[in-house]
Amino acid sequence: MRKLLKRPDLGIIIGCLFIFALFTLYDPAQWFNWGTVSNIGEYTAILGLLAIGQSFVVLIREIDLSVGSVYGIVGIAFVGLENNNVSDVLAFVLAMLLALLVGLVNAALVIRGKLSSMIVTLGGLFFYRGLIYIITHGAVTGVPQAVRQNWFAQLLGGHSLRIQNGFLLLLILGFLCAVTLHETRFGNHLLALGGDPASAESRGVPLGKVRTIAFALCSLFAGLSAIVTLTNDPETSVSLGTGMELEAIAAVVVGGTLLTGGRGTMLGTILGSFFLTAVRSEIIALGAPPSWYVSFVGIALLTLVTINTLLLKRLRISG
Amino acid sequence: MRAAIAHLVRRHPEGGTVTLVVLISLTFAIVTGGSWLSTGNLQSLSQLTAVLAIMAFGEAIVIATGQIDISVGSVSGIGALTFLGLAPVVGSGFGLVAALLFGVLIGGINGVFVAFLGIPSLLVTLGTLFLFQGIGYAVTSGFSFAASNVVRKQFIYNGFGGGTVAGVNTGVIWALTILVVLQLAVFEMPVGNRLLAIGGDAASSFSRGVNVTRIKFGVFVVSGVLAALSGALDAAFIGYADGSFGAGMELSAIAAAVLGGCHLAGGRISLIGTLLGAFILRGIQSFLIILGVQPQWYILVVGLIVVLAGLADRTLTRLVLKR
Amino acid sequence: MITGSDGQSRPAGSPKKPLISIKNVGLSYGNFQALTDVSVDFYQGELVGLVGDNGAGKTTLIRIISGIIPPTSGEVYFDGERIIKFHPKKAIDLGLECIQQAIGLCDNLSVGRNYFLGREPVRRILGLPFLDKKKIREASAKVVHDFGLRDSVDVDDEIALLSGGEKQTFKIARAVTFRNRVIIMDEPTNHLSVRERTRVNELAVQLKQQGLLVIYITHDIFQIHRIADRIVILENGRKVTDVPRDAMSAEALEGIIRDGSRTSTKEPKVS
Numbered sequence: 001m002r003k004l005l006k007r008p009d010l011g012i013i014i015g016c017l018f019i020f021a022l023f024t025l026y027d028p029a030q031w032f033n034w035g036t037v038s039n040i041g042e043y044t045a046i047l048g049l050l051a052i053g054q055s056f057v058v059l060i061r062e063i064d065l066s067v068g069s070v071y072g073i074v075g076i077a078f079v080g081l082e083n084n085n086v087s088d089v090l091a092f093v094l095a096m097l098l099a100l101l102v103g104l105v106n107a108a109l110v111i112r113g114k115l116s117s118m119i120v121t122l123g124g125l126f127f128y129r130g131l132i133y134i135i136t137h138g139a140v141t142g143v144p145q146a147v148r149q150n151w152f153a154q155l156l157g158g159h160s161l162r163i164q165n166g167f168l169l170l171l172i173l174g175f176l177c178a179v180t181l182h183e184t185r186f187g188n189h190l191l192a193l194g195g196d197p198a199s200a201e202s203r204g205v206p207l208g209k210v211r212t213i214a215f216a217l218c219s220l221f222a223g224l225s226a227i228v229t230l231t232n233d234p235e236t237s238v239s240l241g242t243g244m245e246l247e248a249i250a251a252v253v254v255g256g257t258l259l260t261g262g263r264g265t266m267l268g269t270i271l272g273s274f275f276l277t278a279v280r281s282e283i284i285a286l287g288a289p290p291s292w293y294v295s296f297v298g299i300a301l302l303t304l305v306t307i308n309t310l311l312l313k314r315l316r317i318s319g
Numbered sequence: 320m321r322a323a324i325a326h327l328v329r330r331h332p333e334g335g336t337v338t339l340v341v342l343i344s345l346t347f348a349i350v351t352g353g354s355w356l357s358t359g360n361l362q363s364l365s366q367l368t369a370v371l372a373i374m375a376f377g378e379a380i381v382i383a384t385g386q387i388d389i390s391v392g393s394v395s396g397i398g399a400l401t402f403l404g405l406a407p408v409v410g411s412g413f414g415l416v417a418a419l420l421f422g423v424l425i426g427g428i429n430g431v432f433v434a435f436l437g438i439p440s441l442l443v444t445l446g447t448l449f450l451f452q453g454i455g456y457a458v459t460s461g462f463s464f465a466a467s468n469v470v471r472k473q474f475i476y477n478g479f480g481g482g483t484v485a486g487v488n489t490g491v492i493w494a495l496t497i498l499v500v501l502q503l504a505v506f507e508m509p510v511g512n513r514l515l516a517i518g519g520d521a522a523s524s525f526s527r528g529v530n531v532t533r534i535k536f537g538v539f540v541v542s543g544v545l546a547a548l549s550g551a552l553d554a555a556f557i558g559y560a561d562g563s564f565g566a567g568m569e570l571s572a573i574a575a576a577v578l579g580g581c582h583l584a585g586g587r588i589s590l591i592g593t594l595l596g597a598f599i600l601r602g603i604q605s606f607l608i609i610l611g612v613q614p615q616w617y618i619l620v621v622g623l624i625v626v627l628a629g630l631a632d633r634t635l636t637r638l639v640l641k642r
Numbered sequence: 643m644i645t646g647s648d649g650q651s652r653p654a655g656s657p658k659k660p661l662i663s664i665k666n667v668g669l670s671y672g673n674f675q676a677l678t679d680v681s682v683d684f685y686q687g688e689l690v691g692l693v694g695d696n697g698a699g700k701t702t703l704i705r706i707i708s709g710i711i712p713p714t715s716g717e718v719y720f721d722g723e724r725i726i727k728f729h730p731k732k733a734i735d736l737g738l739e740c741i742q743q744a745i746g747l748c749d750n751l752s753v754g755r756n757y758f759l760g761r762e763p764v765r766r767i768l769g770l771p772f773l774d775k776k777k778i779r780e781a782s783a784k785v786v787h788d789f790g791l792r793d794s795v796d797v798d799d800e801i802a803l804l805s806g807g808e809k810q811t812f813k814i815a816r817a818v819t820f821r822n823r824v825i826i827m828d829e830p831t832n833h834l835s836v837r838e839r840t841r842v843n844e845l846a847v848q849l850k851q852q853g854l855l856v857i858y859i860t861h862d863i864f865q866i867h868r869i870a871d872r873i874v875i876l877e878n879g880r881k882v883t884d885v886p887r888d889a890m891s892a893e894a895l896e897g898i899i900r901d902g903s904r905t906s907t908k909e910p911k912v913s
Contacts, residue, residue, distance in 0.1 A: 115629045126619065126621045127618075130620070250445065259442055289456065295457070305446070516750075524760075526710065526740065528731030529759065
């Protein structure tokens with residue numbers, strides 16, 4: 001029991017159970033509808049992938065505000081390459097290399113430039129969004145029907161046993177990341193760096209390397225999330241991914257990861273994404289204007305962060 | 320020589336920004352063949368700068384204490400919508416007061432969470448950014464509020480952004496007034512000394528008897544009021560506002576503050592620098608428009624500038640703190 | 643009223659009222675008991691060494707005395723008056739100054755602004771409180787000069803430009819010149835060179851001779867035994883020893899600290 005209470009994701013587990021019970025009682029017809037489940041699964045996958053990447057960065061006490069724009073530019077690069085007759089697999093690889101490059105640039109500016117990650121990624125947020133406008137000239141682009149039907153698009157955007165492949169991908173990657181975080185040396189280094197950088201360094205943790213990997217993973221996940229979105233619904237616009245950075249951070253934090261680093265779980269992050277997505281779907285189903293969702297994200301963020309912070313204070317005090 | 324530069328930089332953190340302002344002003348004037356310096360452009364540029372600067376002043380005060388306020392974009396939106404929404408009903412005077420009160424309220428919410436509950440300011444203001452953005456959309460439900468002809472003739476409306484004095488938008492006068500007031504408060508009064516002290520080392524300030532909680536709360540209220548005022552001034556200038564009003568402005572405000580020499584770590588800010596930072600951002604924007612370049616290049620350039628300003632700042636600090 | 647460093651280093655004369663009186667103070671954080679039933683009196687004009695191992699409760703006791711945290715049980719009296727509201731500002735107003743290892747100076751502020759932080763002198767212009775920069779500059783420059791800091795130190799420079807020893811000296815100087823009654827020094831000689839250390843210890847003795855109460859926290863019993871009038875030892879949040887300096891040798895006291903389980907409660911007699 002005590003161990004459960006100390007879990008950083010306790011808040012979101014309760015939160016998810018609560019909304020599950022609430023929606024089941026309140027609106028079962030809408031809630032247990034395959035269309036709804038499928039919709040929630042799809043968007044949870046997109047937000048969840050972004051949020052998993054963000055978790056790595058938040059766990060080392062940094063932040064990546066550029067993921068929304070990175071999501072956009074990687075997605076646009078992917079679709080653009082496909083439309084220029086590059087095969088999907090190659091387009092995927094090239095788009096992911098772009099994501100990796102962005103992550104490495106962020107890391108280099110933070111480590112070598114000794115800048116705060118907020119500044120660096122705030123700059124990235126603007127820069128890549130500007131790049132999107134300039135490259136696309138504001139045009140909306142889609143992918144030909146033929147491309148949509150091939151095996152690669154089906155692999156990332158299709159269904160298996162009526163479940164979204166993107167959602168399965170989220171579960172698999174989420175599991176792998178959780179194992180990495182809690183069972184490997186790299187994960188230990190990551191948590192140590194987030195908990196106490198000075199001590200981590202004194203124990204020989206290669207700070208630069210761990211930071212670089214965290215930023216690279218964050219951008220890669222953002223890119224992957226965009227590609228999963230676009231294989232499913234292949235239409236891009238200049239606003240692709242706008243505001244997603246804030247939603248991803250909200251999912252991470254709602255999931256119980258501390259912004260002060262070193263404490264958090266991948267399960268919490270995925271549940272956080274599910275929580276936000278499920279409520280969004282219900283808000284739309286109830287006929288409320290979609291803008292209420294934005295307010296809801298704000299309230300959820302404030303409430304859960306407050307609960308998490310106060311819980312943590314209690315735990316710290318009682319040793 | 321280096322010691323002399325270090326001394327200069329130490330006393331005048333906005334020195335780099337001033338140099339940049341002079342350089343880009345000259346470049347822009349020459350490249351555009353003088354049209355960047357035309358009265359029309361300078362008039363619109365000064366109005367745009369003023370609105371951004373007022374928001375950025377609030378941001379700078381928050382940054383001074385080592386916190387951040389990213390809700391200012393939404394707060395300015397709420398300020399604009401309240402002002403234009405209520406002005407036709409209760410007159411622009413009460414409309415303005417209501418807008419400012421909303422600024423106090425939202426700033427107060429931020430302040431309670433940050434100062435009294437100890438929640439990181441980035442998260443709190445991220446939460447209120449979303450919360451009030453959604454409310455802004457919900458209130459307008461896709462439409463926009465416009466100032467009626469009656470409202471446009473009202474004195475308060477013209478005095479707060481809707482009109483001009485000697486060709487200068489009244490918003491500019493407010494920006495300069497606020498600059499003077501804040502400059503005196505931050506650098507010439509005890510409260511400013513304590514504010515900067517908190518940003519430098521909150522524990523030490525507390526041990527010297529500084530009321531850290533109250534000051535942290537206060538800066539968020541100031542930031543909220545200024546953001547709401549900025550929104551109202553801009554809305555009065557434009558004459559209408561919709562749910563997306565102010566969206567994304569928080570990032571420009573932070574960029575202006577950083578560009579102006581404010582350290583995100585807290586404790587070192589420059590308000591004059593912040594004004595110049597806002598001027599540079601808006602100057603580049605108007606330059607690109609005059610050149611006929613896609614205005615979206617602006618976003619890209621802002622991104623580059625934020626990072627470069629950070630790097631330059633880093634180098635200067637290292638120079639300054641060398642014994 | 644006060645005897646100097648002539649060996650007879652208890653407050654002399656008739657029974658004196660303690661300046662600070664701690665009565666049965668306890669402090670717990672949840673299940674963790676940081677202080678248990680600690681009672682100790684401090685008198686004007688004495689230099690008390692507060693000694694103990696890491697985690698013994700020295701710093702916790704000091705944080706209570708300087709108003710940073712309230713105790714969970716017990717009472718604290720200052721000059722005979724019970725303290726109800728604990729806040730650093732209140733302690734400072736009562737004339738109590740705490741010099742801590744890591745905190746007390748804001749690196750981003752100038753020397754002058756640090757000197758007056760929390761009690762800035764003002765000039766009223768139109769009823770508004772403006773900083774009296776002339777006074778700030780002159781007063782802090784005098785202190786910098788009097789306490790022998792480098793001549794090149796400009797009071798308008800950020801304090802980050804001073805060295806560790808200079809900062810410590812500056813903190814002590816600030817404590818002294820504000821006419822305080824109590825100076826608490828928390829491990830004041832950590833990270834200092836041998837010369838700087840001697841200088842700080844000399845300052846501590848001078849302060850006592852000026853009639854102030856000096857509470858000096860350290861875990862170096864040999865260092866404090868040379869200068870203190872009385873030694874109080876804390877162990878695991880309890881007071882285990884409270885003796886005049888001359889009553890026990892430094893070696894014997896060190897034995898008590900080393901052998902934490904043994905408790906000795908020799909209350910000093912206040913004649």
